[in-house]
Amino acid sequence: MANIRDIAKMANVSVTTVSRVLNNHPYVSEEKREAVLQVIKEQNYQQNIHAVHLSRGKSNLVGVVVPFAKHPYFGLLLEGIANEAIEHDYHLVLIQTNYDEKKEQEALEMLKYKQIDALIICSRISAWKVVEEYASFGDIIVCENASDRKKVQSVYVDHYEGFYQALQYLYEKGHQRIGYCIGRQSGSNSYFRAKAYQDFLHEKQLPFDESFVFYENYYLEDGQKVVNQLSYLDLPPTSLLVTSDVVAAGILTACQDKGIHVPENLAIVGFDNQPIAKMMKITTFEIPIVEMGRKLFSQVKKESPIKHKELDITLVERETV
Amino acid sequence: MANIRDIAKMANVSVTTVSRVLNNHPYVSEEKREAVLQVIKEQNYQQNIHAVHLSRGKSNLVGVVVPFAKHPYFGLLLEGIANEAIEHDYHLVLIQTNYDEKKEQEALEMLKYKQIDALIICSRISAWKVVEEYASFGDIIVCENASDRKKVQSVYVDHYEGFYQALQYLYEKGHQRIGYCIGRQSGSNSYFRAKAYQDFLHEKQLPFDESFVFYENYYLEDGQKVVNQLSYLDLPPTSLLVTSDVVAAGILTACQDKGIHVPENLAIVGFDNQPIAKMMKITTFEIPIVEMGRKLFSQVKKESPIKHKELDITLVERETV
DNA sequence: GTTGGTTGAGAAACGCGTTCCAGTGCAAGT
DNA sequence: ACTTGCACTGGAACGCGTTTCTCAACCAAC
Numbered sequence: 001m002a003n004i005r006d007i008a009k010m011a012n013v014s015v016t017t018v019s020r021v022l023n024n025h026p027y028v029s030e031e032k033r034e035a036v037l038q039v040i041k042e043q044n045y046q047q048n049i050h051a052v053h054l055s056r057g058k059s060n061l062v063g064v065v066v067p068f069a070k071h072p073y074f075g076l077l078l079e080g081i082a083n084e085a086i087e088h089d090y091h092l093v094l095i096q097t098n099y100d101e102k103k104e105q106e107a108l109e110m111l112k113y114k115q116i117d118a119l120i121i122c123s124r125i126s127a128w129k130v131v132e133e134y135a136s137f138g139d140i141i142v143c144e145n146a147s148d149r150k151k152v153q154s155v156y157v158d159h160y161e162g163f164y165q166a167l168q169y170l171y172e173k174g175h176q177r178i179g180y181c182i183g184r185q186s187g188s189n190s191y192f193r194a195k196a197y198q199d200f201l202h203e204k205q206l207p208f209d210e211s212f213v214f215y216e217n218y219y220l221e222d223g224q225k226v227v228n229q230l231s232y233l234d235l236p237p238t239s240l241l242v243t244s245d246v247v248a249a250g251i252l253t254a255c256q257d258k259g260i261h262v263p264e265n266l267a268i269v270g271f272d273n274q275p276i277a278k279m280m281k282i283t284t285f286e287i288p289i290v291e292m293g294r295k296l297f298s299q300v301k302k303e304s305p306i307k308h309k310e311l312d313i314t315l316v317e318r319e320t321v
Numbered sequence: 322m323a324n325i326r327d328i329a330k331m332a333n334v335s336v337t338t339v340s341r342v343l344n345n346h347p348y349v350s351e352e353k354r355e356a357v358l359q360v361i362k363e364q365n366y367q368q369n370i371h372a373v374h375l376s377r378g379k380s381n382l383v384g385v386v387v388p389f390a391k392h393p394y395f396g397l398l399l400e401g402i403a404n405e406a407i408e409h410d411y412h413l414v415l416i417q418t419n420y421d422e423k424k425e426q427e428a429l430e431m432l433k434y435k436q437i438d439a440l441i442i443c444s445r446i447s448a449w450k451v452v453e454e455y456a457s458f459g460d461i462i463v464c465e466n467a468s469d470r471k472k473v474q475s476v477y478v479d480h481y482e483g484f485y486q487a488l489q490y491l492y493e494k495g496h497q498r499i500g501y502c503i504g505r506q507s508g509s510n511s512y513f514r515a516k517a518y519q520d521f522l523h524e525k526q527l528p529f530d531e532s533f534v535f536y537e538n539y540y541l542e543d544g545q546k547v548v549n550q551l552s553y554l555d556l557p558p559t560s561l562l563v564t565s566d567v568v569a570a571g572i573l574t575a576c577q578d579k580g581i582h583v584p585e586n587l588a589i590v591g592f593d594n595q596p597i598a599k600m601m602k603i604t605t606f607e608i609p610i611v612e613m614g615r616k617l618f619s620q621v622k623k624e625s626p627i628k629h630k631e632l633d634i635t636l637v638e639r640e641t642v
Numbered sequence: 643g644t645t646g647g648t649t650g651a652g653a654a655a656c657g658c659g660t661t662c663c664a665g666t667g668c669a670a671g672t
Numbered sequence: 673a674c675t676t677g678c679a680c681t682g683g684a685a686c687g688c689g690t691t692t693c694t695c696a697a698c699c700a701a702c
Contacts, residue, residue, distance in 0.1 A: 003658055014682040019660060027680050046434045050380065051658035054371035054687055061414070070400040070611075072393065079391035082417035086424070091431075092415040093382070096403035103407070110412075113367045220596045253600050275541045276597075279574050290391075324688055335652040340690060348650055372688035375657055645702080655692080662685080671676075 002043045011039040022047060062300055063093045063116040065107050067123050071218060072246055072274055073289060077122055077143070080293020090117075090300070099184065101125045108134040118300045123187065141299045143292065144188045147308040155295040155309045157287050159189045162313040163196035163241065166269050166285055170239045171204060173321055175267060179212030179237035181226055181247055193243065212237050223250020227258060230266075239267035239321070245277040245284055252280055252320065268320040281319040287311075323364045332360040343368065383621055384414045384437040386428050388444050392539060393567055393595055394610060398443055398464070401614020411438075411621070420505065422446045429455040439621045444508065462620045464613065465509045468629040476616040476630045478608050480510045483634040484517035484562065487590050487606055491560045492525060494642055496588060500533030500558035502547055502568055514564065533558050544571020548579060551587075560588035560642070566598040566605055573601055573641065589641040602640040608632075 004022075008015045013032050020028045021036040028036075039045070053059045064081055066074040078094075085092050093116055097103035104125050111119045111134050118139035124131065128149065131140060135151035146154035163180075170178050180197060182190050194213075201208050211233055214226050226247070230236045242248035248270035255262050262268055270277050273286035288311055295309055325343075329336045334353050341349045342357040349357075360366070374380045385402055387395040399415075406413050414437055418424035425446050432440045432455050439460035445452065449470065452461060456472035467475035484501075491499050501518060503511050515534075522529050532554055535547050547568070551557050563569035569591035576583050583589055591598050594607035609632055616630055 004660095005658080008682095015659080016661080016682055017680090020681095023660085027678095029680065032681085048375065048658050049431075049434045049436045050371060050375035050378070051687095052660080054369070054375045054657095054689095055659045055661085057371070057687075059371065064415075068400060069390075069403055070393070070396040072391070072396070075391040075393070075396040078415070079389060079417070082390055082415060083419075086417065091436075094385075094399070094403060094413045094415045096400070096407070098404075110370075113370045115370045115412075220600050223600075250600060279541050279544075279571060325690095326688080329652095336689080337652060337691080338650085341651090344690085348648095350650065353651085369688050372657095373690080375659095376688075376690045378657075643702100646700090648697100648699085650697080651695090653692105653694085656690085658687100660686085662683105664681105664683090666679105666681080668679085669677090672674085 002045050003048065007036065007039050007043065007045055010043070011036045057114060058117045059115065060090050061093050061116045062090050062297070063095055063107050063110055063119040065095045065097055065104055065119065065121045065123070067097050067099045068218075069094065069096055072276075073244060073272060074122060076274070076289040077293040077296070080290035080295075081120060081297045082293075083290075084294040084297035088297070088300075090297075097125065099123075099125060105130075111140070112137045114138070120296050120300070122296075125187075139300055141296055143296060145192065145308075145310075146188075147310075150307075153299045153307045155292055155299060155311065157292070157311050157313050158192075160192040160196045162271070162285055162287075163193040164200055165313070165315070166241050166271075167197065167200040169315065170241070170267060170269060170321065171200075173239075173267065175239040176204075176206060177209075177212070177235070177237045178206075178239045178241065179209075179214065180241040180243070181214040181217045181222075181251070182243045183216065183218050185215045209237075217242070217247045218244065220246050220250040220253075223247050223252070224254045226251055227254035227260070231258070237266075239263075239269070241269050241271075243271045245270040245272045245274040245282060248282050248284070248320070249276045249280050252282060263319070263321050270320075273316050277316070277318070283318045283321040284316050286314045286316050323366050324369065328357065328360050328364065328366055331364070332356045378435060379438050380436065381411050382414050382437045383411050383618070384416055384428050384431055384440040386416045386418055386425055386440065386442045386444070388418050388420045389539075390415065390417050393597075394565060394593060395443060397593075397595070397610040398614040398617070401611040401616075402441060402618045403614075404611075405615040405618035409618070409621075411618075418446065420444075420446055426451075432461070433458045435459070441617050441621070443617075446508075460621055462617055464617060466513065466629075466631075467509075468631075474620045474628045476613055476620060476632065478613070478632050478634050479513075481513040481517045483592070483606055483608075484514040485521055486634070486636070487562050487592075488518065488521040490636065491562070491588060491590060491642065492521075494560075494588065496560040497525075497527060498530075498533070498556070498558040499527075499560045499562065500530075500535065501562040501564070502535040502538045502543075502572070503564045504537065504539050506536045530558075538563070538568045539565065541567050541571040541574075544568050544573070545575045547572050548575035548581070552579070558587075560584075560590070562590050562592075564592050566591040566593045566595040566603060569603050569605070569641070570597045570601050573603060584640070584642050591641075594637050598637070598639070604639045604642040605637050607635045607637050 004015055004018050008018045018036050021033050095107045110116050121142045132151045140152045142154045145156045248268050270282045270284035273284045277284045325336055325339050329339045339357050342354050416428045431437050442463045453472045461473045463475045466477045467473055569589050591603045591605035594605045598605045
């Protein structure tokens, strides 16, 4: 296959001119431009993309770190990121970590040796210190409140505030025994929610019962597990905050099977406002996930000094409270 | 940052030797190997990945074409592909097409100019003729029955057979008016299912009613739409084959809202056996999606002559028939 | 002592596009 | 008439690792 030098020769111009035609640089006369274009067409010439990357020192590739591609939350996020990437002529390198820190590390390494120009971390595992070491190699954008971090950018929802609001909402509906279900126990979003929970209990002078907190809930199936655990409690919570609508849906279904009436026996508040929440009429706090995905990508290579962007959560009242 | 030549100088060896150390080639004495390793460590040296790609003419990147990342079917497929890719030290470039043929074309172009070494097309749009033109540039693997195609590889389930079996199953349960819901109207999987449907009607001497076929059903929300349309029919089907469990779940929920009893008034058979099918006790034909994803990736760069691989579908009887 | 295989190592070629810099030619401005 | 300065062109340097050739050294077998 012909390379740029061959094309230059055949078109009787310099390599530089061919490059300029290729990249739509100005300062090429119309005749030469057409001559070059003609030869390119004849030869069915293609730039060697690796040479372009080597030369430019960048690749128009952005890494996206997700724990699982199959989880609807990350599916939605990916959708938003992908759609925005298309519009900016970037491609996405998908890095699925399964919450394995090594995989995240690898992604950071890819940033270091410039296989990717930027990295979007949808759910972080490594410590801030580690992540920030890599910030000098390219933009790092996280999907969590990192407004106090100088080196990375972020797009997020205020989970502290959201959780607090949700607790307040249930409290006003008369609930005093409020539990919650969450995904992983560590992680910054979980931290903020736990904090909001503790602060709320403290403010309302409510006791903390550790059996009211359920960890490792990600999927529909996990709802069943929660309802099971609930049945072992002497004094179960009267309401549950569930940090993913799919889990909330699982809980709701399990309740229906067990004859637990929702919301009479158990009130449920979901998060995300995913399609399933609408379908099953789950009261939920809407998180604009797809939009968040788009915004996450928009942070890539942006000049603007706004490094941190917060999106709003809104309550969607339906029938589970 | 130091390059391979700098390292060579510092270690008092040739560039070749450094390269050999880097790539674990034989013919490097232990002393030199260690000297090189030492310098590499000291200098915190990193290969320039673009130079490696340029030199090798490949990138260890595999493209994955999906219409939407947010659809659970593709989420599951992606999960399988991603997990297999990790094990083979490949990375994935996600190309979301939104069923826009241009995007798919772009993906094929990426294969042509070798930005990616292989391409997995999870749902094809372009004509075979177009796709096959690109087969010479790298492996192309599709997720549909392409057993009669020489140039591409495939991993698939027999949708003709699956659909036929499902129809047979409903027929044996006493249903004569069987409708079906499907995603896009074109597409090879849809073609095989439509064919199975026609063949079945013909065999059983049943009339074809075009109002029994519902197109463009992808998500939970679409189930509502189907049930609405159903209510306008004078003589609606007594049973429905639904090519995605999420849509089946949507239909089931909409039926519950409308007081349509399932399975008495309407029997529903889903496909995929996704978590939601289990949760909502939907009778469904299981498609091993995650495994299919893994197998799709396994076809990449495989020596074996097995270019086409069929996976089995199995009936999971639950409560919607 | 000669032939031959094996191991170790380096020079040079190869893959290829971008960009800096120098320079020419022509037109507008003073 | 003379200076600016813009439009256009191309040579050469740069980014960097892999791989092929070639050759030397060394040991073993004949």
